[in-house]
Amino acid sequence: MIKTEKEGLLQLLKIASPFIVLTTVYAILVLVIEEYFGDHIYKVSGQIGSVFGLAVAFFLGFRMNSAYDRWWEARKIFGELTNNTRSFVTKIYVYFGNPENMRETARTDGTLQAAKLIDMAVLYIRQLKNEMHHNFKPVFSAESKQILDEFKVDTGNKISNEILVALAVSIEAGFSEKANVEKGDLMQHINRFYEIQGKAERIRNTPFLMIYSAFTRIIVSFYVVLIPVFIGDIDLGGENSGFELLAIPIMVIISSAFLTINKLANLFGEPFSENKTSVTINEICQTIEQNCNEVRNKIKP
Template sequence: MVRTEKQGFLQLAKIAFPFVIATAVYNILVLGLEEYFGDHIYKVSGQIGSVFGLAVAFFLGFRMNSAYDRWWEARKIFGELTNNTRSFAAKIYVYYGNSQNFRSEKQRDLSNQASDLIALTALYVRQLKNEMHNNFKPAFSEDADKLLSRFQVNREHKLSNELLLAITQNIESAFSVNANIEKGDLMQHLNRFHDIQGKAERIKNTPFLMIYTAFTKLIVGFYVILIPLFIGDIDLGGEKSGFEFLAIPIMVIISTVFLTINKLTNLFAEPFSENITSVAIDAICQTIEQNCNEVRLKIESVKN
């Protein structure tokens, strides 16, 4: 993930460098043909290029805004996941500290039950992250395997759904009728988990309008191809002065800007992919798991 301005410049350079090379070669070739076969043999009116370039710039700006809105929505979803998980773990810690909230047969080992529920919640967060990275059947540690077996989680089905179902069933069967407020509070958090997962899957499973992407790539590519015809050479000091080749860096810069913006738009439109512009869900979920483990350690310290 890009965290500093220096890293941003380096990553931007990596993205733009292939475009610099490709457009430089293309523009040198076109300008060389013009100089070899005769001056201004195919120059198109610069006014046409200005109007076309302005239209492409507006179109790219609109598309970049749409892609960033998609990225920001993904970031808000995992921010909501962070807040909901922290609150859920804290309330489990508090509610399971009062034995009167539970049925008589469930009042034993409440600390262990609370610790297991929080561990299962952390496992759910990890699994949701895995599914965003298309890893639906990950390998588990020995402790995680035991936890899944203890809660009778069906690994043949969608694992994130099964984890939420296991947590829901455990809470429903544990709380007494006198603790409907506490149970309802935890159930609301579970409903939010379902909403968060649904929002994340909606973004991941809905492509960013492939025909829209193809059209943008087409018009940007067409404009970059026409740039040498719009600009042509620069005749400062006459034909033999060599200044006509100053047009090359100008054309390369303009071409690279348009191509780089289009590339960045495509990257922003996939917020859950594992590229430099994607939402840092690995780091976010790691922080959530750490928070859950801290609550579990607090439970262990109280029990001892």
């Protein structure tokens, strides 16, 4: 996760470095060819380059905004998951701690059931994180497997859905008819888990318009190739002044900037991929799990 501006600058340089090297070699090659065969042999009007560059810049800006909106939506989804889970486990602790809310058969072990439900909530968070990283069938520890077996979770099906079903069944079976308000409240949290999961899966399962990405790559690459045609060399002070070498850094800066922006848009467009620019779902889920365990530790054995 990028937490400081310094880290952001280092990651930016890491992403841009290949483009800087590539465009530097290309710019030197073009300048050598031009100087060898004669000045301005392929230079065209700079106005054409300005108009074309402006169009590409607007196009990249729109793409970058779309990618960031996708990234920010993913971050909001996991923020919603954090809030919903904290509220859910807190209400589990409170509602199951009141014997009057429980059926006669469940009053003696209400707190024990609350602890198990919180453990199941933790397993749900872990599994959702795994599924966002395309790990649908993780290897469970012996303790986790015991809890899943106790709640009769079918690991052959979609595990995250099975955990939510098991939570709903346990809540339905545990509360008395007098506690319909409490039971309904917890069921609303289960529904929100389904909604959050559905939103996250929609982003994960919907590629960021690959044909759009391919078109952008072609347009940007085409413009970068034509930049020397638009700029040419620089003859300030005459042919022997050496100022034509200024064309190299100018070409490199412009080309690297366009290529780097396009690369960043691709990275932001995949917010659940495991790279420095993706949503830090591992850290978010770790924080949620810690919050759940803090509530669970309040339950007396």
